[in-house]
Amino acid sequence: MPHGLILLALKQDDGAETLGIKTASGVLDVARANAILNISAPVTLEEMLRSGGASALNALAKSADAPEARGALLDEAKITHGRLFAHPGKIICVGLNYRTHAEETGMALPKQPILFNKYNNALTSHEATITLPPRDVSYKFDYETELLVVIGKTARNVSETEALDHVAGYAIGHDFSARDLQIETGGQWMVGKTLDGFAPVGPWFVSADLVGDPNNLAIETRVNGEVRQSDNTRNFIFNPQVLIAYISRLFALEPGDIIFTGTPSGVILGMPKEKQVWLKAGDRIESRIEKLGVLKFNLA
Incomplete structure (x- = not known):
């Protein structure tokens, strides 16, 4: 399990997406550092989670100030971000997980977590551009900033008390949504949530020890600079401990699996019909979660 690490993904010139370590001196390119220092640290986040190797990344991080x-070392402001996750085993999403969000959408409060899924085609990066589908496919696009839980150790039938021991870290995830496909085609939640690029994740993966309590983090969405969502994860209906314990009774959670934990109130779907102005090409979205940075992406 990783400790003391803030990681990101670098888009290399050849298209490869490899790890970078955020340090006080800059971003350490893991693939390049491996070659220079003759170290075999994992070069993707999924490799680290599934095969171990966090200690090698820590060793690299400590070497960041060494002349060799x-x-x-790279300037974070000048890098191109890659996908933090490209091939997770499972992408599990939780619906209606803040009381005020359920109320604003006119849906009953869930008695147990509502689970649905996205697929790997939806995954994209910090500072990505989501190409929206043609209007005859969908046009009611909505934002949903969410805390992303990253599993680092297999969890099967775990208790709430031990659930967080299986968490490697956290990131910001955005459950971008096509509400017409989700709501108006017979309740097709998966269809409305998993179009290409509809799951930006980033900018960083932050190890669990650096985040501490996941149930006390400020969470916010801005659209073109305007605050649209502002809440705190203390207002979860089902917090990460409950979610992990519940899901692990249904099926095993494995290293590299990720959980989108739900969004707070303030979404377009929850507004009165006459005030629903759906997202469009040219909009810029910012998702902020305390200790995890700011995930940004554009629409085209």
């Missing part, structure tokens, strides 16, 4: 490592 300077050739692997």
Whole structure:
């Protein structure tokens, strides 16, 4: 399990998406540092989660200030972000997990977690551009900033008390949504949630020890600079401990699985019909969660 690490994904010139370590001196390019320092640290987040190797990343991080490592240091402001996750085993999403969000959408409060899924085609990066489908496919696009829980150790029939011991870390996930496909085609939640690029994740993966309590984090969405959602994860209906315990009774959670934990109130769907102005090409979305940075993406 990782400790003391803030990781991101770098889009290399050849298209590869490899790990970077955020340090006080800059972003350490893991693939480049491996070659320079003759270390075999994992070069993707999924490799680290499934095969171990967090200690090697920690060793690289400690070497960031060494003269020989300077050739692997990058300015974070100048990098191109890749996908933090490209091939997770499972992408599990939770619906209606804040009381005020359920109320604003006119849906009953769930008695147990509502689960649905996205697929890997939906995954994209910080500073990505989501290409919206033609209007005859969908046009009611909505935002949903969410805390992303990253599993680092297999969880099967675990208790709420031990659930967080299976969490490697956290990130910001955005459950971008096509409400017409989700609501107006017979309740097709999966269809409305998993079009290409509809799951931006980033900018960082932050190890669980650096985040601490996941149930006390400020969460916010801005559209073109305007605050649309503002809440705190203390207002979950089912917090990460409950979710992990519940899901692990249904099927095993494995290293590299990710859980989108639901969004707070303030979504377009929850507004009066006459005030629903759906997202469109040209909009810029910012998702903020305390300790996890700001995930940004554009629509085209």
